[in-house]
């Protein structure tokens with residue numbers, strides 16, 4: 403079992419590995435596709451370098467961009483920016499110097515006035531100093547830092563975000579950083595992080611910034627490693643991670659190269675997938691176990707059904723055999739004794755009347771027994787075929803007692819048996835098939851006779867109690883052990899077959915009695931003690947008569 407579970411784990415793991423490899427390959431294709439599209443985006447672009455820088459960052463194509471000229475030198479951001487000739491405004495420079503000296507002598511208000519009144523003019527918009535820095539934004543920042551009106555922030559921010567002006571990247575970065583510090587509540591400059599990242603890249607090319615050359619090497623898309631990983635996480639899903647070059651992949655389940663555009667990078671399946679494998683394997687094993695249990699239960703149920711069917715068939719076959727054997731035997735016995743008696747009479751040279759009468763009586767007895775047997779067989783057969791139709795009418799219990807008693811009285815008394823039949827006075831009527839009820843009582847009386855010794859005392863009674871009428875057949879015979887009492891109503895059951903044979907009978911009598919009683923909504927019970935006799939009680943509901 404353990405081995406099977408282990409094998410299943412391995413099989414599921416292998417299957418999931420294959421699926422995961424497929425997922426990783428698909429992720430790599432997506433990555434490649436992305437870079438191809440990104441590259442194409444810049445190929446067809448004709449924006450000036452600073453505008454392209456800002457547009458790429460705003461569109462989230464990259465964290466930062468470096469635009470290069472044909473020789474591979476950075477155009478924007480350019481750390482060594484030089485001013486274009488003709489843009490140096492001595493007048494603006496003079497005003498800036500004036501404001502600075504006023505500040506140096508602590509005349510802030512006058513310095514701010516120089517900036518706001520004289521310097522902030524459209525004609526000085528592109529004025530630069532000797533280093534190529536724009537004069538107006540620098541002066542505005544200086545005014546802001548020295549208590550100038552906050553309204554100055556607006557034109558200053560507008561110039562910092564205007565990538566069509568000729569502000570050099572280092573100045574823009576510097577001013578943005580100072581403004582951000584001065585006005586922490588003001589909206590963050592969306593390109594500041596890109597400016598900083600690009601500067602960091604151009605200064606030192608650190609290993610945690612990855613550059614993707616696009617547009618034939620004229621544009622470098624820059625990505626901070628962490629941001630690249632996060633950026634991809636959304637696309638790749640939670641289980642796949644993008645690993646920078648040199649990262650150990652031992653903690654991951656599976657890793658493949660991230661593709662030609664990101665040499666050295668790897669796409670890896672997170673170790674959390676381990677649980678995924680185990681969960682999938684366990685789920686599958688659980689489903690197998692359930693299917694197994696269901697299959698076993700189904701097989702067991704079918705087997706049980708088959709066993710029952712076979713048992714039933716066997717019981718039917720046994721019943722048929724028993725019946726045949728019993729019928730043959732029971733019919734043969736009275737027939738052969740009658741034949742013997744008749745033959746004796748026929749072969750006798752002279753027939754004494756007394757002997758003849760005696761023999762004829764015996765023949766009549768055997769005949770009676772024979773017809774009782776045949777009646778029982780017929781009743782049994784009808785019972786088996788559910789064809790036993792009863793004719794229920796309002797019947798007097800004493801009439802039933804009388805019929806049964808008169809059927810046996812002569813025979814019982816002739817055999818020296820004490821027989822007494824009595825129905826209590828004023829018994830309520832019952833709904834009954836009188837003939838069937840007489841048959842039931844005759845069976846009980848026959849048994850009482852058969853299973854009693856030499857000095858037979860047999861009583862038949864009928865009494866009323868609590869809305870019922872009870873018929874009781876009592877004998878002083880051999881009695882029954884308690885465990886026998888439960889069995890005697892089964893078809894063909896005989897406590898002592900030898901004894902039953904001599905008495906004549908085939909174990910059907912009581913089952914017929916029980917059948918008749920149940921058909922009358924009644925109940926049969928026995929009180930008996932071995933050696934002291936038995937009493938059989940048949941209780942039938944009384945009819946409610948006015």
Ligand code: ADP
Pocket residue numbers: 845849850853877879880881882890895896897898902906907908909910911912913936
């Ligand atoms: P059978 O034809 O053998 O009498 P029954 O169905 O009438 O069949 O009775 C089943 C068995 O119950 C009998 O074989 C006998 O052993 C036992 N039995 C029935 N009535 C009595 C009785 N009054 N006293 C003792 N045993 C009895």
